[in-house]
Amino acid sequence: APYDEAQIEAVSLASGERRPIVSAAGFARYAQDGRLLFVRGGLVHAVRFDPDRLTVEGTPEVVLDPVRYDWRNGGSHLAASASGVLVYVPGEPSSSEYYLSWSDRNGRIVRASDTPRAFRDVKAGPDGRRVAAVIGTSTESDLWLVDATGTLSRLTFSLSPHRPTW
Secondary structure, three states: OOHHHOEEEEEOOOOOOEEEEEEOOEEEEEOOOOEEEEEEOOEEEEEEEEOOOOEEEEEEEEEEOOEOEOOOOOOEOEEEOOOOOEEEOEOOOOOOOEOOEEEOOOOOEEEOOOOOEOEEEEEEOOOOOEEEEEEEOOOOEEEEEEEOOOOEEEOOOOOOOOOOOO
């Protein structure tokens, strides 16, 4: 069976008690920012983890797609350091759809939209508050503007544009 049918558990070293934490996942790593990182199907997920109560909080979200992964044994080429640095070996993409994100001057990353899309040819605007992006495949796509609030505005219809410029 695929290793994705595994279960992540917390085990008390004192009593041996086992507590299920996340199902259908493997290769768990605790990050210093209080998140539990784990791999499911070659995608790295993160979810808030309370080490005192041994519970997760919220819904896991994909933070890295893809990482090199072996579904037969759960082996993943991923490491998280105590300082918060994540090192990994890229794998084959499982999807052509991605989240578009902004990075501020302090390196903080914020998602520009809640929905992954097939973003291509992303070009930052001169004001630094908008990007032009082609969304879709190479044969069926349109040009969109995305502003800092995540609002998408469609600029073309069925034109399959390439490499937008400002």
